[in-house]
Amino acid sequence: MTKFYFVRHAETEINKEKRFNGALVNSDITKQGSLDTIKLAENMRGINFDAVYYSPILRALETAEIIIDKQSSMPKIEIREELKEINLGKWDGTIISSNKNHPEFYNYFNRPDQFK
Numbered sequence: 001m002t003k004f005y006f007v008r009h010a011e012t013e014i015n016k017e018k019r020f021n022g023a024l025v026n027s028d029i030t031k032q033g034s035l036d037t038i039k040l041a042e043n044m045r046g047i048n049f050d051a052v053y054y055s056p057i058l059r060a061l062e063t064a065e066i067i068i069d070k071q072s073s074m075p076k077i078e079i080r081e082e083l084k085e086i087n088l089g090k091w092d093g094t095i096i097s098s099n100k101n102h103p104e105f106y107n108y109f110n111r112p113d114q115f116k
Contacts, residue, residue, distance in 0.1 A: 007064075009057070009059040009063045010033030010034060011030045011032055011036065012027035012030060012059050013030055015033075018097070019093055019096060020088050020094055022087055022088035023086060023088070024089075028059065038066055041067045044070070048071070052076070052078070053078050053083060054077075
């Protein structure tokens with residue numbers, strides 16, 4: 001049986017500042033994000049991955065590298081554009097709460113399939 005493990009990127013400086021972190025923002029993971037990912041990687045140590053897929057965004061690469069480094073065997077590694085976060089346009093990098101009155105704010109958090 002095939003199993004999939006989905007891991008979101010670690011905390012970034014932009015996340016910490018409560019800003020939108022979409023496809024146009026390339027923020028490094030924080031020291032805490034790195035430590036959290038090391039803990040996750042240690043908990044996943046017994047899992048032998050056949051492949052690791054991640055988006056071309058720096059925060060995803062940094063997170064994936066930490067997890068891969070703790071693996072006993074080297075999985076196939078592939079960057080996938082389809083995994084890239086959505087382009088938030090003018091919202092990228094802005095403080096999340098500053099957009100709360102925008103008509104699409106509700107959709108972003110509650111109906112992402114309808115977010116435009």
